[in-house]
Amino acid sequence: MDDCVFCKIVKGEIPSEKVYEDSEILAFKDINPIAPVHILVIPKTHIKSLVEFNDDELLAKMFKVIKQIAKDQNIEESGYRVVTNIGENGGQAVKHLHFHVIGGRKLETR
Ligand code: 5GP
Ligand code: ZN
Secondary structure (H helix, E strand, O other), X not given: OOOOHHHHHHHOOOOOOEEEEOOOEEEEEOOOOOOOEEEEEEEOOOOOOHXXXXXXXXXXXXXXXXXXXXXXXXXXXXXXXXXXXXHXXXXXXXXXXXXXXXXXXXXXXX
């Protein structure tokens, strides 16, 4: 999608600090991290949110990547959080499906 920030990151039109890439998936550091480790994992194809996402195989691959990133970033043992915000009430700012991988400090519970 032309006006989507994450599509622009996929196309290299906006720079990003990539931590993982394959033909279908890209992971890069969040520009405004809320923890020492804050990575976004996205499908390269523009999909709005989890609601529109029906590719079970790709979903499984994304979670495999998430697990590998946690290992690579050394947060597997200390623990981390995986979050996807959906729509208005979910507080989704960027309308391109992404999983936040957040760790490296003790995260708030409510
Ligand atoms: P959301 O609120 O949609 O779940 O999260 C969007 C995330 O994307 C935010 O954490 C925000 O900091 C991040 N973000 C927005 N624009 C950019 C960008 O241009 N580059 C990177 N690396 N992250 C971005
Ligand atoms: Zn997009």
